Amino acid sequence: MLSSNPILPKLLLLLCIFSNTLQAQKFTISGIVSEASGGEKIIGANIYDSLTYKGTITNNFGFYSLSLNKGDVQLVCSFVGYSMHSQRFKLDKDTVINITLSPMLEIEEVTITADKAKNMVNSTQMGNVSIPVQQVKSLPVILGEVDILKTLQLIPGIKAGNEGTSGIYVRGGGPDQNLFLLDGVPVYNINHLFGFFSVFNADAIQNITVYKGGFPARYGGRLSSVIDIRMKDGNSKEFQGEASIGLISSKISLEGPIVKDKASFIISLRRTYFDLFLHPIQKAINDNTKSGYYFYDLNGKINYRLSDKSRIFLSVYSGLDKAYSKEKHEWENYERTLKTYYNSESAIYWGNITAALRWNYMASKKVFTNTTLTYSRYQFDLSMHNEQTTKPVAQTDDYLHSTRYFSGISDISGKFELDFIPSPAHYIRGGFNYIYHTFHPGISVSRIKTDIISQNVDTTIGNRDIYSHESFAYIEDDITISKRLKANIGFHYSNVLVKSAFYQSLQPRISARFLLTDDWSVKASYIRMVQYINLLTNTTVGLPTDLWLPVTERVKPQKSDQYALGTAIKLFKDYSLNLEGYYKTMHNIIEYKEGASFFSQSDGWEDKIANGKGWSYGAEILIEKNEGKTRGWIGYTLSWTNRQIEEVNFGKVFPYRYDRRHDISVAITRYISKRVDLGITWVYGTGRAITLARQKYPSLLEYFNSNQDNENFYPSDNSVIEHYESRNGFREPAYHRLDFSANFHKKVRWGERTFSFGIYNVYNRQNPFYLYYGYKYGISSSSENIYLLQRSLYTFMPSIRYSLKF
């Protein structure tokens, strides 16, 4: 008995203490995963102990933290496209292990199972896709310009807008419902050349992650998607560069250490040069005229490692499109006593500037913090100036007409984020953000001065600047509940204050996955998103006149609820299958009223729009192969998207313009050898829904004769009007296209050179850009017939690009 044996209770007590101590003997391994060659941080790399199968992934800054029991550890680190790292050691204290991974040659046979497929099975996230930049560069492109957005349009659930444009429509949402982040800074206008190219220079980009559903709580502010684009940090070990020249633009990118392994930089510049070739030709034809168009992108980043725990980054982006025209003339009167000068200048330009100052700090082995200050500005400016002056004596027909229209948006924001990894079973993220928005909704300034009218005209028309304060806070936890069940649960709270309007919302974000087997999981998610910002945009082309506007007392925040159910399967060898179904409802979405146009300044913007509701549902299938000599994916989406808005279509339900019933995309890259790789893409989409008349009839004004004192009717020359059965009640012909590319690489003394050849639209399909009724081209007016005409933009287009890496 215990009372008769004084030693036993003491022994038991000691055993308890000892066992508790043993159970508490956990240590944390943490560090940074980066590329061996350049020091670039690797986002989303897998780190796990192959003995216990406990693991984690690196965050957006390459940081990881993994708490394991004391004892033997076989630490494995892997990431797609890189050789695996493995090391065995005894864990008996908190340890910092910074891992470098070496890029794997593309054509090597891979004996290790594909991580991307495994990640897809294991992850709780639904609707997110990570795209390696190398894959973007290997796919066929239009006019030889690598474009990230064009690659995104190949992913199921993400639809392209009009032919050739960069806009994306995600699961029934509009182009205003996508948040583009460049190093954490929102980019408001992503279009060059009216949407034919995006502003993102692939040479400066390291990683692209797209969320089209299942948004974790750390993201908010848009309903449909978040495209998180991270710039390269710059090679911290040695200087290197890339340069290329193509049909449309040339690019150069330089990076290297400022202080080796401590500080590095990267700078990338892309510019078109069509205007430079045009000027000499114009001068030869007409010395008095000069016009042209160009765009450029400039990305720059500096990072500095203050200590093993602390790092600062400064990244900037500047991009601009400019179209201009100048004309000058001068002449003398017959008597040669007077000289008249005529000067006309017009310019239209638009562009973004973004800047981010970021401080990463490892507060402890388990806590990583990121503090960021950002600035983002988008501006559109149109100016026209016509002037005629006579010297030495001014004449009555001298004049000055000057007009300027400008609009835009600018943000200043501060953000704090914290990653806390207490154990392998929890990955907790939290943070808060404040944004000060300044909206410039479009102002027109006119000056007219003539000698005929004794007074000058100086007017300003338009809307005043609007300021808003937006903030959000979030908390989320990636929880491993059991060996098979994992969930990500979070809450995102946001609010906005605009003049006297205040809105707030609490948005739950829940996603979970259950492992049926090690290679097969089922997932489910529910998310709510709220958006306090609206985009008035034309859905035909990516116009720079797109207007970003805040919510107001009249225009309420847009909201969406999205439910998704899916399964992810790692198939045989390197194949994976992802099948996902979703149902999404949207409220307070905006749509242009019937007849509303960008170029009408007659109404305030609130009067141009109507709001209502929308819903979208469908299924997406993605089959991927990520390793081996042949890689790529096949995607198929079946979806429906509708809208119902009181002031549109007489309040009846109508299909959304980008309601594409079937959407198929095939993207395949074949690595023939170390020197040659080929790429093909094929896309197919059901035709867009457009509003097209089917009947015509005379209007009341056909019979109105204003010279009578009564309303006796006499036919006039007025044309009849069209009858539209419903908004978007007509389907354009289906869109499909095949593209091909070939890259020929060769090692040269100073690096590597590549010739890239491509063909856009190999079988010359004339896809619809715009449909309209008109007279057939070339037929004389005496025998004109009306036809339905289709305008197509891009037919068979070859391209070539020469690139250097040094």
Added chain:
Amino acid sequence: MKCPFKIFFLFTGVVFVSSCVKVLDYDIPEDEKKIVVNGIISTYNPATIYVNKSLHVLDRLEIKPIDSAIVRIYENDILVTEIVEGTKGGYFSDFTGSFGNKYLLEVMVPGMKTASATCILPEPVLIEKVDTSSELQEFFEYGYYYQIYMLKSIIAITDPETIENFYELEGTLLYKEPVYYSDMDTFYITGYRKAISNSIIRSKDPVFEYTIMGDQVLSNQNENEFIIGNKLLFSDQLINGMKYNLNVSFSSFLFNANDVTTDSMRLVIRLKSVTKDYFTYMQLLERHLQARNDPFSERAQVNTNIENGLGILAGKSESVCTLEINQTPKPE
């Protein structure tokens, strides 16, 4: 500024010129043809109805009038007129409506579904008072400098509070125009005959929303400029239940014409109360006409109150005030 984006249009033009156009071999469905009815029943003029048939959008014809229809008008469910034959699609009656009454229009065309529409003629809102003065206004447009003699008018009305009102304002000039005799070289005035002309109305009054000028209907585009038209349309959105003074100016080439005698010239100001359907029709028609040739505009559907058909049946009543022009002091 009407079109500030000339460079943009030029650039877009280049894109379009470089693109391809092809005739689409596409079967646009042949929808069932509909009866098109455009008509007005009013308290001041005999009802007139125009009947047409809608056409396929690719049809070469513009209008297809129907002369074989039977048109019936019922007042409070009692048949008041029946017209069995049309002239170029026009069906003219001698029936004039009364406000407050409900009118049913039926149009029967052999082989087609009967089209019908109803409207209740609104009660006219009285013009309580008109104060006028004349002035010369100077304008400079298209390189020319000119003056217009304007009759500035302040028209006092009281909008009824309990109902939604829609209005149409116009001014009609009654005058005597010369009758000429010509003997090859010389024109002689042999006498005068009665004539009618619509005046132009200008206003900066914020209530006016739309204007009709000939075969155009335009919205009030720029608050800093005048709205100008033969007729000005407005609702009581800003003036519901209020006593209000409409500030307008009437003008006409006749005021400056040398051979027109102003001795017996009269300006008839008509304030018409119109049905909501008609007002909405004008609103959407304006958007439709503006948008149809603009590839960057959303297409606008025009409403109809014709059951089994297209078009509009408008109901109008009016309140009239007549001014003697020659008694208005002219500016020096």
